[in-house]
Amino acid sequence: MARNMIHTLATMSSTIESFMYVWSIVRNHLPYELRDFFQNFILTLMSFLNPYIQISFHELLGERLRTSRAYLAVEAYLNSKKSKTSKRLNAELGKDSSNLVLTMDEYDRLTDEFRGVKVWWVLCKVVLSKRSSYPVQEKKYYKLIFHKRYRETITGSYLEHVMREGKEIRARHRQRRLYTNSAGNHLSPYYQCMWSDIVFEHPATFETMAMDLEKKQEIIEDLFTFSKSQDFYARIGKAWKRGYLLYGPPGTGKSTLIAAMANLLCYDVYDLELTAVKDNTELRKLLIETSRKSIIVIEDIDCSLDLTGKRKKADKSSDNETKNKHKEVSGKGLKEEKSTRSNLTLSGLLNFIDGLWSACGGERLIVLTTNHVEKLDPALIRSGRMDKHIELSYCNFNGFKVLAKNYLNLESHRMFDRIQQLLEETKITPADVAENLMPKTFSDEADKCLSSLIEAMERAKEADVAKKLKESISIERDTSQNGDDKETSKT
Ligand SMILES: Nc1ncnc2c1ncn2[C@@H]1O[C@H](COP(=O)(O)OP(=O)(O)OP(=O)(O)O)[C@@H](O)[C@H]1O
Numbered sequence: 001m002a003r004n005m006i007h008t009l010a011t012m013s014s015t016i017e018s019f020m021y022v023w024s025i026v027r028n029h030l031p032y033e034l035r036d037f038f039q040n041f042i043l044t045l046m047s048f049l050n051p052y053i054q055i056s057f058h059e060l061l062g063e064r065l066r067t068s069r070a071y072l073a074v075e076a077y078l079n080s081k082k083s084k085t086s087k088r089l090n091a092e093l094g095k096d097s098s099n100l101v102l103t104m105d106e107y108d109r110l111t112d113e114f115r116g117v118k119v120w121w122v123l124c125k126v127v128l129s130k131r132s133s134y135p136v137q138e139k140k141y142y143k144l145i146f147h148k149r150y151r152e153t154i155t156g157s158y159l160e161h162v163m164r165e166g167k168e169i170r171a172r173h174r175q176r177r178l179y180t181n182s183a184g185n186h187l188s189p190y191y192q193c194m195w196s197d198i199v200f201e202h203p204a205t206f207e208t209m210a211m212d213l214e215k216k217q218e219i220i221e222d223l224f225t226f227s228k229s230q231d232f233y234a235r236i237g238k239a240w241k242r243g244y245l246l247y248g249p250p251g252t253g254k255s256t257l258i259a260a261m262a263n264l265l266c267y268d269v270y271d272l273e274l275t276a277v278k279d280n281t282e283l284r285k286l287l288i289e290t291s292r293k294s295i296i297v298i299e300d301i302d303c304s305l306d307l308t309g310k311r312k313k314a315d316k317s318s319d320n321e322t323k324n325k326h327k328e329v330s331g332k333g334l335k336e337e338k339s340t341r342s343n344l345t346l347s348g349l350l351n352f353i354d355g356l357w358s359a360c361g362g363e364r365l366i367v368l369t370t371n372h373v374e375k376l377d378p379a380l381i382r383s384g385r386m387d388k389h390i391e392l393s394y395c396n397f398n399g400f401k402v403l404a405k406n407y408l409n410l411e412s413h414r415m416f417d418r419i420q421q422l423l424e425e426t427k428i429t430p431a432d433v434a435e436n437l438m439p440k441t442f443s444d445e446a447d448k449c450l451s452s453l454i455e456a457m458e459r460a461k462e463a464d465v466a467k468k469l470k471e472s473i474s475i476e477r478d479t480s481q482n483g484d485d486k487e488t489s490k491t
């Protein structure tokens, strides 16, 4: 039925084209009055004979043969429709050679329906003459055909619907990338403030994350709400961005959570290394280059930037204990004091987070991670800048169960009770649990991995007890020494 319809339309349009050609020759030989009369008559006749309207979406545009975004969106939309219904499809490797793409055949047609209105799509091509100086020999385009009665619906709502769906499909299937600005990637100073990128293929998902189910659900809902709130942000006049602060001890899954977030929303990830950014201008340049759907990550914010140039000596030793890479951000407000390593200032960073670049459009998540939330400047993490604060903490039994399922495909085991008891008595990070659950050889069985975890936790517990004992002894010694000192001073 649709095939006949398209055939009739094609014949009709070629007849009309031939007629128009003859008319363009004849009209030059007619007097003015007759020419106008016939012109009006022909237009009325044509519209009566052919009540169908055609819209073309060409693949290549302009002299530089840029691929049209509208064409790509139409293609994605039609291919998704076609792959569900058609028996004849073309299979090709995608641009990144990682997945198969199913496409429409040339001159194949597809009938679509929108609010009860039928439309027809055809994939056509123009073959250019061999002598043409054009670098390509053929140009493809999609033709949309519909009855003129539905002009308003189709040119308004339907095309909007096709573009939106097409763009969403493309965003879901596109190969995402991980960008980094770390210095040393480029030798030339010109390139030092640019991003370099690789394919982003982190396997982390929310399903494989060991964290409280409620917290997980809350984050997922928050992310989905954000990604669908374009109109809301436009209405309240705010840049479409959201800040997340992830904090917790090393190995509790902050970086893993970022990968899971990127996978959930299909965003690119920009790993911003602040120590490699020379000044505020460079920071702005980097930001302007980020893609529309992206997560901008600043890891270990407390040690990536020394915003005051001063460091508290007293805290140095404790810092070294946890992570000797840590340096301080003192909470002195928005003063533009210079760092010893770079001219990047706190206010520059805050402006960056506040979205002075909101003119760039697009949805952006900004994620800061830290092991020491208490050391961060309150100005940096106040709501509006970091809208959501998420604590990632030591492993509990629910988290352990997720990891046991991931690593050993176990849902229950006789050793689980002992593990639950130990998890309540001692602190162990999900990273340490994961390390113990990972089979070390192909022949390793679940029992061996679980025993190794139990041993590790028992050792940690003993070390904990020993540490507490040592602390209490030193406190006792200090107090008795203070008492002795007071007595000697009295005498
Ligand atoms: N909550 C978790 N769920 C699942 N796996 C986890 C979790 N936490 C840690 N892991 C595992 O431990 C490894 C290290 O975790 P990750 O790098 O995310 O920790 P982090 O909090 O970013 O640590 P750091 O503060 O040192 O950067 C990951 O590769 C992951 O396999």
Ligand SMILES: [Mg+2]
Pocket: 254, 255, 256, 299, 369
């Ligand atoms: Mg990390």
